[in-house]
Amino acid sequence: MENFNYWFLLALVLLGLEMATGTFYMLVLSVAMAVAGFATMLSVGLAWQFALCALAVMLGLGILRILKMPFRPDQSSLDVGQPVEVLIWHDNGSARVVYRGAEWDAELESADLPHQGTFYISAVHGATLILTHQKP
Template identity: 45%
Template sequence: MWIWFGLAIAALIGELASGTFYLLLVALGLAAGGVAAWMDVGLQWQLIVCAAVGLVGLGILRATRVLKKREVDDRRNADVHLDIGQTVNVESWSDARQARVWYRGAHWQAELAADQSPEPGLYQISAIRGTRLILSRKV
């Protein structure tokens, strides 16, 4: 019985070190196995209780979307691309709403954002798609 609780404490310590919810579920399952052992049920039932509690906990976390990563569009995230928000000067646009701009000491392919009108002037980088800058009119 005490081995279950010892393993649960070890999983909790691992949880504190890693910061994931998975080891917390393992610790809860191990503690449930310890409770089953304390109630003098057979080893196979202790293992079933341990697994069931862990799987039910995982199902609850998945249903509440706690484990789902926050999806961030890295093409528009200034924390990922430091160029987002920077200003460039566009001298002219092509008919395909594209231009070549001088930025950071080199020529870059630029594309006009969907809701913008193609006029020369100052634009700000609103996204990066591959090596192409997506530009919006500077406010």
């Protein structure tokens, strides 16, 4: 049996294990074994076969790590720049506003802003809207 057959046979075994586990790690190893098999078909030396196999594993694991990172949306919110209607101002400078059909707590971006006029959302901190007069 030719040497490349061993690489491809090992790749098929790992592919079968991947189908049983569904983790994609065995798939990376299977692809790496196939890369080494193709290198063998090109009459590459044994050391280079192992090196290419290891390189394919590292590349595949790097790709998996990037793909499995949890999605973290950027800090900018779709609410930023939207106008709100102020219902009531409290003595401490906070307000109760209506936005998207619900009442929200709100604070001014800076304490020296007047309490009259149109307000826009400049940021969202938890469930509190930060208001400003200029549309961001």
